[in-house]
Amino acid sequence: MSSWQRTHTCGELRETHIGQLVTLNGWINTHRGYNDQLFLDLRDRYGITQVVVEADRPEIFKLAAEARGEWVLSIKGRVRERVIDGKQKHNTKLATGAIEVLAEELVVLNRCPTPPFEVFSVPQEGQAFGDPDLANEDLRLQYRFLDLRRPTLQRTLAMRHRLNKVIRDNLDAQGFLELETPLLGRSTPEGARDYLVPSRVSPGQWYALPQSPQLYKQILMVAGYDKYFQIARCLRDEDLRADRQPEVTQLDVEMSFVEMEDVFRVIENLTVDVFRRCLNVEIKLPLPRLQYADAMLKYGSDKPDLRYGLEIVDVSDIAAQTEFQAFRGSLETGGKVRAINANAAADKFSRKQLDELAEVVKRAGGKGCAWVKVEAEKFASGIEKFLAAPIQQQLRQRLDAKAGDLLLFVADKEDIVCQGLGTLRTHLASVLKLYDPNGLDYKIAWVLDFPSFIWDAEEQRWAANHHPFTAPLDHDLDKLESDPGGVKAKAYDLIINGYECGGGSIRIHNPEVQSRLFKVLGMSEEVARSRFGFLLDALKFGAPPHGGIALGLDRWAMMIARTTNIRDVIAFPKNQKARDLMTGAPAAVDTKQLKELGL
RNA sequence: GGGGGCGUAGCUCAAUUGGUUAGAGCGCCGGCUUGUCACGCCGGAGGUUGCGGGUUCGAGUCCCGUCGUCCUCGCCA
Numbered sequence: 001m002s003s004w005q006r007t008h009t010c011g012e013l014r015e016t017h018i019g020q021l022v023t024l025n026g027w028i029n030t031h032r033g034y035n036d037q038l039f040l041d042l043r044d045r046y047g048i049t050q051v052v053v054e055a056d057r058p059e060i061f062k063l064a065a066e067a068r069g070e071w072v073l074s075i076k077g078r079v080r081e082r083v084i085d086g087k088q089k090h091n092t093k094l095a096t097g098a099i100e101v102l103a104e105e106l107v108v109l110n111r112c113p114t115p116p117f118e119v120f121s122v123p124q125e126g127q128a129f130g131d132p133d134l135a136n137e138d139l140r141l142q143y144r145f146l147d148l149r150r151p152t153l154q155r156t157l158a159m160r161h162r163l164n165k166v167i168r169d170n171l172d173a174q175g176f177l178e179l180e181t182p183l184l185g186r187s188t189p190e191g192a193r194d195y196l197v198p199s200r201v202s203p204g205q206w207y208a209l210p211q212s213p214q215l216y217k218q219i220l221m222v223a224g225y226d227k228y229f230q231i232a233r234c235l236r237d238e239d240l241r242a243d244r245q246p247e248v249t250q251l252d253v254e255m256s257f258v259e260m261e262d263v264f265r266v267i268e269n270l271t272v273d274v275f276r277r278c279l280n281v282e283i284k285l286p287l288p289r290l291q292y293a294d295a296m297l298k299y300g301s302d303k304p305d306l307r308y309g310l311e312i313v314d315v316s317d318i319a320a321q322t323e324f325q326a327f328r329g330s331l332e333t334g335g336k337v338r339a340i341n342a343n344a345a346a347d348k349f350s351r352k353q354l355d356e357l358a359e360v361v362k363r364a365g366g367k368g369c370a371w372v373k374v375e376a377e378k379f380a381s382g383i384e385k386f387l388a389a390p391i392q393q394q395l396r397q398r399l400d401a402k403a404g405d406l407l408l409f410v411a412d413k414e415d416i417v418c419q420g421l422g423t424l425r426t427h428l429a430s431v432l433k434l435y436d437p438n439g440l441d442y443k444i445a446w447v448l449d450f451p452s453f454i455w456d457a458e459e460q461r462w463a464a465n466h467h468p469f470t471a472p473l474d475h476d477l478d479k480l481e482s483d484p485g486g487v488k489a490k491a492y493d494l495i496i497n498g499y500e501c502g503g504g505s506i507r508i509h510n511p512e513v514q515s516r517l518f519k520v521l522g523m524s525e526e527v528a529r530s531r532f533g534f535l536l537d538a539l540k541f542g543a544p545p546h547g548g549i550a551l552g553l554d555r556w557a558m559m560i561a562r563t564t565n566i567r568d569v570i571a572f573p574k575n576q577k578a579r580d581l582m583t584g585a586p587a588a589v590d591t592k593q594l595k596e597l598g599l
Numbered sequence: 600g601g602g603g604g605c606g607u608a609g610c611u612c613a614a615u616u617g618g619u620u621a622g623a624g625c626g627c628c629g630g631c632u633u634g635u636c637a638c639g640c641c642g643g644a645g646g647u648u649g650c651g652g653g654u655u656c657g658a659g660u661c662c663c664g665u666c667g668u669c670c671u672c673g674c675c676a
Contacts, residue, residue, distance in 0.1 A: 032634095032635050032637095033632090033635095034634085034638095035631080036633065037634075039634080039635055039636065041636070048636095082634085084633095089635090089636095094636080115610090117610050118637095123637085132637080133611045133624095133625080134610095135611075138667075138668055192675050193674085237675095239674060364672085463676075466676065470676090577668090
């Protein structure tokens with residue numbers, strides 16, 4: 001071992017180490033200097049330790065005085081208690097705050113220019129570390145190696161490691177095999193836009209990077225690997241969001257000889273394990289189950305945040321009795337009128353703030369929203385004159401409204417009402433602080449009974465809601481041709497606090513059902529063959545009944561780290577334009593490279 | 600592709616209704632300071648207000664364009 005190499009980490013030393021000669025390696029977090037004494041807080045990913053350098057060792061004192069933030073040092077010295085004149089001077093904000101290291105040797109392992117933004121970590125009460133005022137995210141992404149030094153990010157990435165570890169342990173214990181599938185595959189036109197890779201040896205032809213290992217894992221089932229999982233990278237060339245990256249990691253699972261309940265059992269077992277071992281949070285089983293239609297009605301979303309109420313209530317029948325044109329007009333064209341009761345929120349919104357709520361609905365595609373402030377005797381509202389006393393009574397009853405409540409109405413086509421009130425619901429919960437974004441509060445549920453097909457108005461045809469291999473519910477099979485819109489699928493989503501964190505289905509293993517389904521989708525045998533021929537072939541050769549699920553691990557990491565930004569849980573994320581600001585990718589390449597590829 | 604927010608010192612932000620020489624904290628540089636711990640005190644350097652154009656006696660502020668970035672709709676089977 002070289003003499004500069006560490007004997008302990010910067011988070012390790014305690015009173016039990018007092019008197020020992022130790023060597024620490026780390027980055028200068030902060031430094032405080034005097035004429036003949038210097039304090040250096042040395043940081044590594046385990047913590048922070050205070051180092052004292054005194055002037056009676058001039059050769060290292062001079063070095064230490066010169067040192068600045070983010071320099072990399074090796075300090076050899078003796079551990080001593082923080083005592084001045086017999087009085088304890090412990091720093092209770094630091095885990096190592098009982099001791100300090102009196103430097104005897106100091107090696108500058110590397111210098112660092114003044115960083116473009118402040119990296120240092122601020123110790124908080126309870127031995128946690130906080131962040132300085134964060135610089136612009138694009139600057140931090142450009143200098144990601146500095147940003148990643150922040151303990152917050154280091155803890156998050158360590159948590160991701162733990163998440164992966166728990167998954168591997170748990171699924172191994174449940175008898176699963178971790179198998180790998182190719183990155184270079186064949187483009188299958190359904191679904192997201194593919195990232196394409198040109199073939200050098202077959203000029204003009206292309207591989208596609210996987211959107212998911214979907215087809216491979218089904219083929220593994222045909223091949224008899226009845227319990228498969230993979231922590232797989234999935235790539236989709238679509239526009240980004242706060243919770244979407246072009247390159248994400250999913251836990252891909254597939255099982256043979258199963259129905260939905262079997263998948264639920266495996267994933268629920270895993271979920272309990274993950275939350276217990278990552279956060280020490282107990283998740284109660286069985287997880288609640290919501291029907292898709294019910295979720296849309298009550299929450300205006302297929303991935304509702306269940307940490308708060310604010311349920312949507314249909315009042316179409318009551319609204320039909322009013323003379324209010326916005327209500328009547330929507331109803332007469334087949335729309336709906338629905339409402340949210342924001343309990344005791346009437347005095348929390350000024351006229352201007354109510355207008356902003358209407359803006360929220362407009363941004364979600366609606367025309368706005370009507371509001372009513374409930375008073376003891378009557379409604380205070382611009383639309384009060386349209387609401388006769390008996391109607392007000394009915395609304396009070398239906399919405400369980402009491403004096404001080406704020407009622408918000410949206411009238412429109414049903415999907416717009418859902419979208420508008422769903423957006424309004426999450427907005428209200430946020431401004432009314434109905435949940436603690438930093439709390440260990442997890443509401444996890446299954447969403448079931450998705451429609452198999454959705455009508456594509458533009459192309460005037462039915463489209464697969466999940467994917468074309470998703471099995472319909474057994475008792476809906478006879479409706480396949482007569483009423484495609486009424487067919488529900490053996491598909492399921494797993495939702496956590498308003499995020500879709502997983503989704504899967506039982507697949508079709510019967511070739512006859514599969515070809516009926518292609519027919520509904522308006523896909524000829526030839527087209528189906530050309531797109532998925534290899535899978536259809538495989539399914540013919542003795543496919544077991546099978547199904548599975550994929551969990552979005554980046555979103556799980558977001559939940560566990562309690563962030564709403566997916567870039568916080570990925571070491572090297574892309575920005576919204578899918579650029580890597582650190583490496584500069586994507587970038588132009590040599591014409592020589594292009595020529596080799598025949599481009 | 601559409602809608603919205605932001606862009607001022609290295610960083611985070613301020614700058615009244617368009618009005619003098621664009622300020623503060625942190626960081627940086629120099630000095631002082633044996634017990635600090637996001638140390639403190641004194642002093643200093645540091646600006647093409649993203650870029651281009653326009654309106655005006657006068658633009659960080661208003662208008663047009665453009666670039667960057669974030670949020671969002673479409674999109675993501």
